[in-house]
Amino acid sequence: MNSVEPAFDADRERGTDKLVRDTLARLAPHGCAVEPRGTDFVVSEVPSACERDHLGARRLLACGAALSITRTVLRMFGHDLEVVFPDDPGRPDEVAVLRQVGTRPPTRIEWDRYVALERMRRTEPDHLTPAGRAVLDALAAPCDWPGVAVSVVDDVTLVVTSGVTRRDQVLAGAAAHTVRLDAAVAGLDTAFVALTAPDPPRLTAELRALARPHALVRVGYEIPVNGGKRR
16 A cells, blocks of 8 residues: 655654644544653543443443544654553553554555544434445455454444453444544445443344454445435
8 A cells, every 4th residue: 555755844743742632622532531641642541420331331432432543643643653552550541552663654545544534523424325235345344453353234334343351342442433434535424333232232143253242333325314415
């Protein structure tokens, strides 16, 4: 895949923290926080006393989405990154760290994902018309988060599966968000459904046996309500 030289000068590092913060403030889901620590960016869950998420599954999926957003932004600065999952009893809320391990120009798809960030809206469509099985197969194929599988359920639905640990849940959230970015690049609308029940409905026995399902991503073209225009 072709690489694109970052369009930033030698002083671009000074703007990295601000750009990450601004982007997350606009786009990141509730339940997580991302803070710089030296050259690292630390993703932490933020429990809320009023939320109905006692096991923290939704928070961990949200942390994964924040991880995907942060990676997308940092790649525009030419950072070559690795994901580390800390196990520090003194900092139990920290779920992932993006660590700079070198420099590497962003690829074309990484540029396209960055542009697509601004096209992803907080409100999600209620009704979608199918984009076609071939489109969903293409979105499911290139998952680049370790240990995660993305599979097609039906004409508008992808399922994100992985293991059962907190690390797996974070990675599933990151993979689901990246799938939504790739769909936005293709001009498609998406809706995210967290699967927090022990045995979520709508999944075949084959998919249940594959791994633990964590999320559904519904993909298609938004159907305008009452003849209105797409948002």
